[in-house]
Amino acid sequence: MQFADYVAAAAFLSYLSAVNAWSPTNSYTPGKVECDADVNLIRKADGLAPAEAEWLVKREANTKDALKSFLDRATAKFSDNSLVDSIFSSATPRVGFASCGGGYRAMFVDAGVVAAMDERTVGANENGLGGLLQGIAYISGSSGGSFFTTTVTYNNWTSVQDIINQMKDGDHSIWDLSQSPLNPGGSDTEYTNELFANITESIQLKNEAGFDVSLADAWGLSYGYYFFPSLPRGGYSYQWSDIQDADVFKNGEMPLLIELAKVEKAGETSVDLSSTSIEMSPFEFGSWEPSIKSFTDMKYLGTEVNNGVPTTPGECIAGFDNVNFLTSASTNVINTLYNSGSGMYTSMINSFKSKFLPNVTTVGHIDVNIAAPNPFKGTTNYESDSSIVDNDQLYLVDGGIDGQVIPFTPLMRKERDIDLVIATDTTADTDEVWPFGSALVATYERQFMEIGKTDAFPYVPDIETIQNLGINKNPTFFGCDSSNLTDLAYVPPLVVYLPNRAYSYDTNVSTAVLTYTREQRLGMIRNGFEIATRNNFTDDPDFLGCMGCAVMRRKQEQLDLPWPSECAQCFERYCWNGTISNSDTTSIVSSSSANATSTSTGISSASANSTSEGFSTIHFETSTTIPCDECEQPQPTVMTTTIEEDCSDSATQVATMIECEECEEAEAYRSGSYNHYTTRTSLTTTTEICEECEEAKATSVPSTYSNNGNNNNNEANDFSSGSSGESSNSEGTSNNSASNGSEKSGNSNGSNGSNASAGSNASNKITSSAATILQVTTSAPSSTGVSVVLNENNGASFSVSGMLTVVTILLAGLQFM
Numbered sequence: 001m002q003f004a005d006y007v008a009a010a011a012f013l014s015y016l017s018a019v020n021a022w023s024p025t026n027s028y029t030p031g032k033v034e035c036d037a038d039v040n041l042i043r044k045a046d047g048l049a050p051a052e053a054e055w056l057v058k059r060e061a062n063t064k065d066a067l068k069s070f071l072d073r074a075t076a077k078f079s080d081n082s083l084v085d086s087i088f089s090s091a092t093p094r095v096g097f098a099s100c101g102g103g104y105r106a107m108f109v110d111a112g113v114v115a116a117m118d119e120r121t122v123g124a125n126e127n128g129l130g131g132l133l134q135g136i137a138y139i140s141g142s143s144g145g146s147f148f149t150t151t152v153t154y155n156n157w158t159s160v161q162d163i164i165n166q167m168k169d170g171d172h173s174i175w176d177l178s179q180s181p182l183n184p185g186g187s188d189t190e191y192t193n194e195l196f197a198n199i200t201e202s203i204q205l206k207n208e209a210g211f212d213v214s215l216a217d218a219w220g221l222s223y224g225y226y227f228f229p230s231l232p233r234g235g236y237s238y239q240w241s242d243i244q245d246a247d248v249f250k251n252g253e254m255p256l257l258i259e260l261a262k263v264e265k266a267g268e269t270s271v272d273l274s275s276t277s278i279e280m281s282p283f284e285f286g287s288w289e290p291s292i293k294s295f296t297d298m299k300y301l302g303t304e305v306n307n308g309v310p311t312t313p314g315e316c317i318a319g320f321d322n323v324n325f326l327t328s329a330s331t332n333v334i335n336t337l338y339n340s341g342s343g344m345y346t347s348m349i350n351s352f353k354s355k356f357l358p359n360v361t362t363v364g365h366i367d368v369n370i371a372a373p374n375p376f377k378g379t380t381n382y383e384s385d386s387s388i389v390d391n392d393q394l395y396l397v398d399g400g401i402d403g404q405v406i407p408f409t410p411l412m413r414k415e416r417d418i419d420l421v422i423a424t425d426t427t428a429d430t431d432e433v434w435p436f437g438s439a440l441v442a443t444y445e446r447q448f449m450e451i452g453k454t455d456a457f458p459y460v461p462d463i464e465t466i467q468n469l470g471i472n473k474n475p476t477f478f479g480c481d482s483s484n485l486t487d488l489a490y491v492p493p494l495v496v497y498l499p500n501r502a503y504s505y506d507t508n509v510s511t512a513v514l515t516y517t518r519e520q521r522l523g524m525i526r527n528g529f530e531i532a533t534r535n536n537f538t539d540d541p542d543f544l545g546c547m548g549c550a551v552m553r554r555k556q557e558q559l560d561l562p563w564p565s566e567c568a569q570c571f572e573r574y575c576w577n578g579t580i581s582n583s584d585t586t587s588i589v590s591s592s593s594a595n596a597t598s599t600s601t602g603i604s605s606a607s608a609n610s611t612s613e614g615f616s617t618i619h620f621e622t623s624t625t626i627p628c629d630e631c632e633q634p635q636p637t638v639m640t641t642t643i644e645e646d647c648s649d650s651a652t653q654v655a656t657m658i659e660c661e662e663c664e665e666a667e668a669y670r671s672g673s674y675n676h677y678t679t680r681t682s683l684t685t686t687t688e689i690c691e692e693c694e695e696a697k698a699t700s701v702p703s704t705y706s707n708n709g710n711n712n713n714n715e716a717n718d719f720s721s722g723s724s725g726e727s728s729n730s731e732g733t734s735n736n737s738a739s740n741g742s743e744k745s746g747n748s749n750g751s752n753g754s755n756a757s758a759g760s761n762a763s764n765k766i767t768s769s770a771a772t773i774l775q776v777t778t779s780a781p782s783s784t785g786v787s788v789v790l791n792e793n794n795g796a797s798f799s800v801s802g803m804l805t806v807v808t809i810l811l812a813g814l815q816f817m
């Protein structure tokens with residue numbers, strides 16, 4: 001450990017003990033503490049936690065000045081930037097940052113993006129968005145994003161710059177990933193053995209104290225060594241709620257962190273978009289969603305309760321909210337591996353089980369984070385299905401595994417009244433581990449499902465459009481005009497979407513890569529910086545100003561203030577304006593018009609993707625929206641349009657029909673309070689005439705992902721098999737699609753069409769997986785270094801090299817366990 005590191009650690013430690021912020025047992029084991037005899041640990045999810053509201057006042061005293069000076073800088077070149085003063089004379093914009101998942105790839109890219117917004121980063125004020133982070137009120141994390149957010153939050157809100165300054169290989173500094181969690185000591189086998197023995201002991205003692213444990217405890221404890229290397233045993237006695245006592249938090253000098261986990265129901269082995277999401281804030285643990293609709297006091301998680309009342313009056317449990325345990329819950333993909341159907345993963349997991357849980361009495365559920373006793377037991381705030389609150393245990397898994405890899409939902413909550421959400425997208429959507437927006441589509445669609453009925457999210461296009469318009473390559477703003485969002489449950493924040501792409505470094509590293517050298521880490525972080533700044537403003541010198549406009553937009557709308565011409569130009573450049581560009585009517589559901597009540601025809605004359613052969617790809621699409629009460633007498637509309645240029649002799653006919661069933665269904669989702677809700681329903685039949693066009697399309701389709709809007713588990717896909725991706729389809733609105741849709745789009749026999757609606761993501765990945773083999777070098781404990789070949793799409797579909805991977809990992813694992 002470096003001297004500076006040591007001093008900082010010592011200071012942090014003495015501070016932690018001074019404020020008494022530590023597990024009562026001073027270890028991983030939760031322990032009994034006194035609490036008020038009449039305490040009730042549960043509150044109904046009907047508003048912000050009082051503690052959060054109180055904290056927000058303190059935070060906003062700081063964000064106000066920070067945002068004001070950021071905006072003064074960002075708009076300095078505007079012909080008239082009086083908008084800044086006008087806004088701040090009566091309001092302060094509220095900004096959130098969503099830290100996307102995707103393993104270490106995500107962690108580093110998120111770090112670079114945040115560094116670009118942090119005034120503490122060298123160069124961020126000259127080349128970046130420096131100061132914006134100081135104006136952010138909330139950050140959220142899921143999966144690999146939680147690796148990042150946990151690290152900075154629970155290291156006294158350290159800066160990425162500080163982490164970089166201390167970064168070395170092999171010294172166990174923060175994010176020293178020169179060795180993988182499978183072999184943390186590298187050639188120092190003694191260290192590895194001691195570390196694993198310590199983890200095994202921690203889990204054993206927690207279990208002996210009466211708490212159910214699983215492999216997820218080991219997962220979290222081993223990652224702790226990478227995030228809190230200066231704390232004893234990687235922070236094994238560090239509590240989530242401890243941050244409440246840190247000055248930097250108490251004084252509102254850092255944002256409030258909310259991480260997400262998903263609830264896996266008893267008897268199920270996976271989660272999907274309809275599963276419940278849990279929010280974990282410094283204050284609370286719980287869910288807004290109808291299956292729970294309650295929050296419990298974070299500090300006393302683990303207490304046996306009935307409807308929030310401790311079963312032993314005056315006695316609570318503390319220390320269950322361990323930082324490593326809850327980060328594990330937000331990042332736990334073990335269950336996906338375990339249930340992938342791959343015998344190899346199963347045996348690997350069983351070997352871990354005998355290593356880390358040798359004498360543990362719990363049976364079953366070794367793959368999930370077990371929160372037990374269930375804090376929601378006996379609660380009555382849930383709306384329908386009581387299965388979660390009835391169970392004695394609560395099972396938690398990775399927050400992004402349902403397809404919502406970007407943790408938008410906590411920041412979209414109406415109660416938090418956020419104006420702008422800045423989000424990264426490091427999802428591994430393509431074979432080459434780049435995003436194409438499946439996470440956006442997932443959260444968009446979820447709002448129309450029962451589980452998401454109290455959420456709103458701006459309209460986004462389908463994934464094919466996202467690719468055709470290059471939305472997945474450059475920053476894009478969604479929900480730019482509040483007036484176009486009035487048909488959602490409420491007007492959601494503006495979204496600034498920052499997709500992962502390469503500038504100075506290929507940041508498309510597989511989730512399965514668990515080691516990074518210092519050079520690689522720095523390369524990833526630097527590229528993240530460039531993503532957030534459009535390559536340090538070389539791609540667009542006005543981007544700084546445009547981000548300023550995004551910060552001010554909702555307040556400008558609310559206060560009805562004049563919109564600077566520079567902002568208007570920015571919005572023309574960066575806002576998705578409702579344009580659709582795809583060839584696949586099955587994806588129409590999420591494409592939508594920008595205004596859901598109006599009938600809009602999104603004709604992408606962008607048909608204009610001419611190939612070198614001179615063919616035109618015809619994209620044609622109709623989206624019709626009708627109010628539900630008109631459903632009684634649907635009036636099919638038929639439109640005929642002739643298309644252009646190279647295919648001037650071709651015509652595309654589009655028949656739009658209206659399906660009443662869909663309306664009723666949608667209405668049911670919205671129940672009572674939104675009875676004026678309307679949905680877009682359309683069936684499109686396209687008849688192609690031009691031969692050349694068919695040909696052009698037929699060749700372009702295989703390289704394109706057609707999405708039916710339900711791209712579950714993209715994160716899991718690149719870890720394992722994507723087998724759960726097959727569970728996709730037909731939640732909520734995603735079924736509006738044409739049953740006849742496969743006949744369009746130049747697929748004479750519709751094979752691609754059907755592929756598209758049956759989890760093609762997974763199958764496409766499998767077929768082309770040979771191209772995505774990565775070399776990862778880890779070192780075996782004793783003998784020579786072993787080159788572990790990880791296949792991006794391993795899991796159920798092992799190629800030969802995939803076999804090698806698991807065998808090697810197993811061997812390596814067994815050797816030093």
Ligand SMILES: *[C@@H]1O[C@H](CO)[C@@H](O)[C@H](O)[C@H]1NC(C)=O
Nearest residue numbers: 008011012013015016156248
């Ligand atoms: C935490 O960070 C703040 C602000 O950077 C600093 O003043 C303080 O000394 C740090 N506390 C500890 C215990 O390191």
Ligand SMILES: *[C@@H]1O[C@H](CO)[C@@H](O)[C@H](O)[C@H]1NC(C)=O
Nearest residue numbers: 122123124127504526529536
């Ligand atoms: C962008 O700026 C950052 C911070 O100053 C720097 O580290 C990085 O090298 C720059 N990138 C380019 C392409 O200039």
Ligand SMILES: *[C@@H]1O[C@H](CO)[C@@H](O)[C@H](O)[C@H]1NC(C)=O
Nearest residue numbers: 191194195196198232233234
């Ligand atoms: C293991 O635990 C012991 C006792 O708490 C501690 O002294 C040692 O540093 C720990 N080692 C690791 C690698 O966690």
Ligand SMILES: *[C@@H]1O[C@H](CO)[C@@H](O)[C@H](O)[C@H]1NC(C)=O
Nearest residue numbers: 200201204205356358359360
């Ligand atoms: C598990 O039980 C065996 C046999 O009782 C004992 O030798 C071993 O130390 C135990 N392991 C742990 C981690 O408690």
Ligand SMILES: *[C@@H]1O[C@H](CO)[C@@H](O)[C@H](O)[C@H]1NC(C)=O
Nearest residue numbers: 431432433506508509510772
């Ligand atoms: C990353 O992207 C580059 C360029 O798109 C590609 O050549 C490379 O194969 C990709 N890497 C992975 C791991 O897929």
Ligand SMILES: *[C@@H]1O[C@H](CO)[C@@H](O)[C@H](O)[C@H]1NC(C)=O
Nearest residue numbers: 467468469470609610700703
């Ligand atoms: C046109 O299609 C080609 C091949 O599918 C693709 O590489 C290119 O990005 C597309 N261009 C546009 C503007 O969509």
Ligand SMILES: *[C@@H]1O[C@H](CO)[C@@H](O)[C@H](O)[C@H]1NC(C)=O
Nearest residue numbers: 483484485486595596597598
């Ligand atoms: C949507 O369009 C309707 C009708 O033009 C309009 O009343 C409403 O304000 C618009 N908001 C949208 C949906 O543009």
Ligand SMILES: *[C@@H]1O[C@H](CO)[C@@H](O)[C@H](O)[C@H]1NC(C)=O
Nearest residue numbers: 469572575576577578579606
């Ligand atoms: C909407 O955006 C597309 C490209 O994304 C552009 O071609 C079109 O002109 C824009 N339409 C309007 C009305 O701004």
Ligand SMILES: *[C@@H]1O[C@H](CO)[C@@H](O)[C@H](O)[C@H]1NC(C)=O
Nearest residue numbers: 480481484575576577578594
């Ligand atoms: C909002 O609606 C107007 C009118 O329908 C349209 O011109 C505009 O492009 C829409 N804006 C966005 C961002 O969708």
Ligand SMILES: *[C@@H]1O[C@H](CO)[C@@H](O)[C@H](O)[C@H]1NC(C)=O
Nearest residue numbers: 665730731732733735736739
């Ligand atoms: C989706 O369509 C299929 C086939 O028409 C139907 O069986 C299924 O019930 C539909 N699902 C939903 C949610 O509408």
Ligand SMILES: *[C@@H]1O[C@H](CO)[C@@H](O)[C@H](O)[C@H]1NC(C)=O
Nearest residue numbers: 655685686738739740741743
């Ligand atoms: C599909 O469309 C064709 C002609 O457009 C029609 O004859 C056929 O009945 C449709 N099939 C279904 C399942 O709707």
Ligand SMILES: *[C@@H]1O[C@H](CO)[C@@H](O)[C@H](O)[C@H]1NC(C)=O
Nearest residue numbers: 698699747748749750751752
């Ligand atoms: C469907 O397309 C495949 C691949 O192009 C072709 O081999 C097959 O013969 C076609 N089937 C029919 C019924 O046209």
